[in-house]
Amino acid sequence: MDNLASRYKKIYSEYLETVAPLIIRYETLVNKFPIGILNEIRAVFGHLAKYNVSEQEETKEKELSKAENHFTRLKRDCYKYLCMAYEDKYKEFQNLAIDRFEEPIKTMAIKVSQLHEKAIDNVLIAREMELSIYSEEKHEKSFNYYEQAFEYFNKIQDIIKQTIEKI
Numbered sequence: 001m002d003n004l005a006s007r008y009k010k011i012y013s014e015y016l017e018t019v020a021p022l023i024i025r026y027e028t029l030v031n032k033f034p035i036g037i038l039n040e041i042r043a044v045f046g047h048l049a050k051y052n053v054s055e056q057e058e059t060k061e062k063e064l065s066k067a068e069n070h071f072t073r074l075k076r077d078c079y080k081y082l083c084m085a086y087e088d089k090y091k092e093f094q095n096l097a098i099d100r101f102e103e104p105i106k107t108m109a110i111k112v113s114q115l116h117e118k119a120i121d122n123v124l125i126a127r128e129m130e131l132s133i134y135s136e137e138k139h140e141k142s143f144n145y146y147e148q149a150f151e152y153f154n155k156i157q158d159i160i161k162q163t164i165e166k167i
Contacts (some may be wrong), residue, residue, distance in 0.1 A: 007064055008051065011071050013043065022078035029085045037081060041072035043067075053065035072143065076126075079146035083123055087154030090116055093160045108163050112156050 011095040027033055047067035054060050094114065126145035 002059055004057075004064055004129065007068065009050070011048070011067060011166075014071070014075070019078055022075075022082060026082050026085055029082070029089070034077075035073065037077050040077055043070040044074060050118050070121055072140070076143050076146050078124075079143075079150040083119065083146065083149050083153050086150075089157055089160060090153075093163070097160045108159055112159050114164075115152045115156050116160075119149045119156065122149035122152065130143060138159070 023033070023037060026037075042069050047063045047070065051060050051063040051067065054063065090112070093109075122145045126142040126149065129142035129145065130136040
C-alpha cells in the first residue's frame with residue numbers, strides 16, 4: 001500500500017477506534033452532539049471527498065494533509081468536550097454536600113479532588129500550547145495533554161459513579 005493510501009486508511013481506522021467511541025461517550029453523558037465536533041467531521045470528509053475525486057497526485061497530497069490536520073483537531077476537540085462534560089459532572093458531585101458523608105466516601109472525595117487538580121493542570125497546559133503561533137509541534141503535543149486530562153476525568157467519573165451507588 002502506498003503512503004497516501006496508508007494515511008487515508010489511518011484516518012478511517014482512528015475514527016472507528018478513537019473518535020467514534022469518544023463521541024458516543026460524550027453523547028451519553030450530555031445527551032447532545034457538539035457542533036464543534038460536527039464541523040471538524042464535515043471538514044475532514046470534505047477534504048477526503050476532494051482527495052477521492054482528484055486525479056492529480058499533488059492535489060491528493062494537499063487534500064489528504066488538510067484532512068489529517070482537521071482530524072487532529074477533531075480528536076483534540078473530542079477530548080476537550082469530554083473534559084468539559086466531566087467537569088460538569090464533578091461540580092454536580094461536589095454539590096452533594098460531601099461533608100455529610102461517612103469517612104470512606106470522604107476519602108474518595110479527596111481522591112477525586114486530587115485527580116481533578118491533575119486533570120485541570122493538563123487542560124491548562126494544553127490550552128496554553130494551543131495559543132502558540134510559532135510551533136505546530138506544540139499544537140500536536142497539546143493533544144497528549146488533552147488525552148491525559150481525559151484519562152483523569154474518566155477516572156473521576158468512575159469514582160463518582162461508584163460513590164453515588166454507595167450513597
